[in-house]
Amino acid sequence: MSRQVPAQQRAATVARLLQLREAGTLSGEHVRLAAAGHGVDERTVRRWLQRGDQQRAVRPEWHQLSDTDREAYAYFRGNVTALARARAAVLAGETRAAGVPVPPFLIDGWTGAAPVALRTLQRAFAEQMTPGERAYWKTGEAGRRAAAAYLQRPWTPRNQVWELDHKQLPILLLPRRGGAVQPWLTSVIDDGTRALLGWAITLNPSTATVLTALRMALTHDPQRGPFGAVPAHTRIDRGLEFAAAAVTDALAALVVGQHRLPGFTPHLKGKIERIHRTIEQTLLGGLPGYTRGPRDAAGRLHGPLSDRARDRETADTAAVRPMRLERFVSDYFAPWVAWYNTERPHSMIGGLTPLHAWNEDPTALHRVDERLLRHLLLAGEDKKVGPYGIRHNKLDYTAPELHGRGGQVVQIRYMPHDDRQIEVYAGGEHLCTAHPQGQLTDAQRDEFRRHAKDEAKQLAAARRRASRRARTVLAPLSDGQTGETQTNLVARADADRAGRRRDDEALRRRASTSLLGLVEPYALPPGQTYPKPTDENGR
Structure with a gap:
């Protein structure tokens, strides 16, 4: 069986054979060569020649679309059958098609046009309109973009360009208070290595969320890998938080x-959009409460959880509850980010993992001391210092510098998903870095106790100095005095002790042993002895 030869190739072969025939040089060898080239029989090639018309070798254009036809295609949202029905009604002198009035601009445009069959119109629209045009009028801008071709961004070294974006995660989670919600993810990725450098998950995106994600991306934490440095540029959209x-x-x-992209152009930051889709495909799709999972005939999610408004409000008291937001972050999302950065190969960077691509790139990194970022890129709120320190996220944070500040309102800055420490500010100045009491090391506990003792000693010394100053008062000035005369007042207890000492000394001076009948020993002359003692009878 002869194979189907494309019309353009057939036209080129027929044109060449016709030239050879007109020149008188056409031979059977030429026909056999053409047949072998197309994989058809010689008789097929001879039939082409018998037609003798190069135009017949190309499928004719049966109908040329007019401007009215194109406008009608847009009006009927790509429904060619409805378009053909309205066109036939207008040509028949009617103003209605299928009981619906035909718009006047279509009536004016089709008046006097030649009739065309439905199949001819379908073929004309398929051939004379691009897939992007047809998709645009059927589904809108999303369809046009799906059929469009794009330029690839040039490769950039590591940590030169970052992309930032928000995404509402399609999963039901339970916050500390209230019903079930779908939280928002703010993420920062590196354009060159596809590494997910910083992220933050909150109930609603805010400026504090963006600052938290940026701080994570800028801070070098060995526990998260070699990432963390200052980029050259950022690519953000028109979101108010950014x-x-x-x-x-x-x-x-x-x-x-900072490069701000036009609004509603997600294709201009396709790398971060692709990471968000990867999160959904490899993490969220396998967790309970995934809202884009299969549903039954009534529209309910398969599984024990429901995303209906009524069920969301009562999720905290339901028999089967969604996962807690804190647990999702600590037990699922944070480990997933570590896996993505260190183990998952990426096809667009040569099958390397983001960590491998980062380490293979020799581009210099510019890091900033974390202390300089404390006040710059952290979420913050006001807290009161309590008896056990600062209560935050159900943890008591303490530091030696918090001694003596009970009841004082301070400002704290923190990363929402990092409970290891918080930064404490008083009056706009950095006061200390506080750690949870249950996570203090032995060295930190010793430092806490030492600071408490030192503070107690300092306060005692200050109290003694204040007491000494309090004993000194200014005497009243009399007429004619030009200076101040000071008198010393002694505390009552000190005066009592001093008085008792003076009385004891006076008694010692006045004490005499003669009151006891004793003779004071003295030296006797040579040859004499002391008399023997006798009783009252002289014995």
């Missing part, structure tokens, strides 16, 4: 360029 003055000022303070 355009806030706190974010732009913080990036400007670090001399980081």
Whole structure:
């Protein structure tokens, strides 16, 4: 069986054979060569020649679409059958098609046009409109973008360009208070290595969330790997949280360029959009409460959880409850990020993991001391110092510098998903770094006790100095005095002790042994002895 030869190839072969025939040089060898090249029989090639018309070798264009036809395609949302029905009604002199009035601009445009069959119209639209045009009028901008071709961004070294974005995670989680919610993820990725450098999960995105994610991306933490340095540029969208003055000022303070993309152009930051889809495919899809999972005929999710509004409000008291937000972050999302950065190969970076790609890149990194980022890139709120320190996220944070500040309102700054420490500020100045009491090391406990003893000693010394000053008062001035005369007042207890000492000394001076009938010993002359003692009878 002869195979189907594309029309354009067939046209080129027929045109060449016709030239050879007109020149008188056409031979059977030429026909056999053409047949072998197309994989068809010689008789097929001779039939092409018998038609003798190069235009017949190409499928004719049966109908040329007019501007009205294209407008009608948009009006009927790509429904060619409805378009053909309305067109036929107009050509028949009617103003209605299928009982619906035909718009006047279509009536004016189709008046006097030639009739065309439905199949011809379908073929004309398929051939004369691109897939992007047809998708745009059927599904809108999303369809056009799906059919569009894009330029790839040039490769960038590690940590040169970051992409930032928000995404609402399609999973039901239970916060500390209230019903079930779908939290928001704020993420920061490296354009060159696809590494997920910083992230924060909250109930609603805010400026503090963006600052927290940026701080994680900027801070070098050996527990998270070699990541953490200042980039050259950031790529962000038009979200109000990214355009806030706190974010732009913080990036400007670090001399980081900011490229704000046009609104509603997710394809311009496709790398972070792809990571968000990977999170959904490899993590969220296998967890209970995934809201994009299969549903039954009534629209309810398969499984024990429901995402209906009524069920969300009562999720905290339901028999089967969604996962707690804190547990999701600590037991699922944070380990997933470590796995993604260190173990998952990425096809767009040569099958390497983000960690491997980062380590293989020799581009210099510029790091910033973490202490300089404390006040710059942290979420914050006001807290009161209690008897056990500062209560935050159900933990008591303490530090030696908090001694004596019970009841004082201070400002704390923290990373929402890092309970290892918080930064404490008093009056806008950094006071200390506080750690949870249950996680203090022996050295930190010793430092806490030592600081408490030193503070007690300092206060005692200050109290003694204050007491000494209190004993000195200014005497009243009399007429004619030009200076101040000081008199010393002694405390009552000290005066009593001093009085008792003076009385004891006076008694010792006045004491005499003669009162006891004793003779004071003295030296006798030579040859004499002391008389023998006798009783009252002289014996």
